[in-house]
Amino acid sequence: MPEGDTVWNTARVLEKALAGDVLTGSDFRVPQLATTDVAGWTVAESASRGKHLLLRLTRGSETPLTLHSHLRMDGAWRAYAPGDRWTARPAHLIRVVLRSARSVAVGYHLHEVALLPTAEEDTLVGHLGPDLLGDDWDPAEAVRRIAAQPDASIAEALLDQRNLAGVGNLYKAETMFLRGLWPWTPVAQVNDLRSAVELAQKLVASNRGRWTQTTTGSLRRGETSYVYGRRAQPCRRCGTAIRKADQDERVTYWCPRCQPRP
Numbered sequence: 564m565p566e567g568d569t570v571w572n573t574a575r576v577l578e579k580a581l582a583g584d585v586l587t588g589s590d591f592r593v594p595q596l597a598t599t600d601v602a603g604w605t606v607a608e609s610a611s612r613g614k615h616l617l618l619r620l621t622r623g624s625e626t627p628l629t630l631h632s633h634l635r636m637d638g639a640w641r642a643y644a645p646g647d648r649w650t651a652r653p654a655h656l657i658r659v660v661l662r663s664a665r666s667v668a669v670g671y672h673l674h675e676v677a678l679l680p681t682a683e684e685d686t687l688v689g690h691l692g693p694d695l696l697g698d699d700w701d702p703a704e705a706v707r708r709i710a711a712q713p714d715a716s717i718a719e720a721l722l723d724q725r726n727l728a729g730v731g732n733l734y735k736a737e738t739m740f741l742r743g744l745w746p747w748t749p750v751a752q753v754n755d756l757r758s759a760v761e762l763a764q765k766l767v768a769s770n771r772g773r774w775t776q777t778t779t780g781s782l783r784r785g786e787t788s789y790v791y792g793r794r795a796q797p798c799r800r801c802g803t804a805i806r807k808a809d810q811d812e813r814v815t816y817w818c819p820r821c822q823p824r825p
């Protein structure tokens with residue numbers, strides 16, 4: 564599940580593959596950029612902001628550009644050596660190809676692909692709350708934004724990227740389990756928002772630099788979460804069957820005993 568950590572890792576993959584390189588070719592397989600070519604541009608930097616990817620390009624004194632992409636549920640970028648076969652995903656899912664002398668970056672099933680002046684990045688990411696993995700992570704500001712909507716459920720509030728940027732469904736469910744919060748608890752009834760926000764940040768940050776996401780500390784298959792993806796399995800703390808339900812167009816998982824309705 565692409566959440567803040569996955570997107571952060573992906574930004575590092577692109578940084579390692581392309582940063583400092585002059586692009587020798589590009590292929591945009593999205594209608595809005597079908598005629599775009601960024602050959603001749605240098606990849607200055609690869610960054611992430613919440614779940615958004617920002618690849619910054621420069622060329623001499625021209626206005627710097629940013630290639631924006633979003634992974635949503637299913638997108639991915641992969642880096643290959645020139646001449647390698649692109650085996651990660653089926654070819655029909657390719658949306659962007661960027662080539663340099665030493666690397667080929669292939670973007671699969673990317674969303675919101677856009678090329679815009681770097682100075683205008685805020686039109687795409689300016690609405691985001693504090694970035695869990697940003698240098699400017701600000702838990703107090705995240706709490707302030709969440710508290711401003713006291714009737715929202717805590718689950719909704721953690722997923723809302725305008726409150727804090729980088730939590731997806733996995734970390735949402737796991738944070739609520741670890742704080743003993745029933746997912747539908749209104750924000751106004753959560754005693755310690757700050758500790759919930761700080762825990763979410765800690766969980767996402769702890770998975771930087773690896774592709775297996777764990778909240779339990781175990782990297783073994785089947786042991787990486789407390790409640791997420793564990794419907795009907797026994798709670799690791801109390802043995803009660805974990806439940807799963809729809810919530811605001813997403814699913815949520817919880818232990819009815821460890822996370823009682825207030």
Ligand SMILES: [Zn+2]
Binds near residue numbers: 798799800801818819
């Ligand atoms: Zn339990």
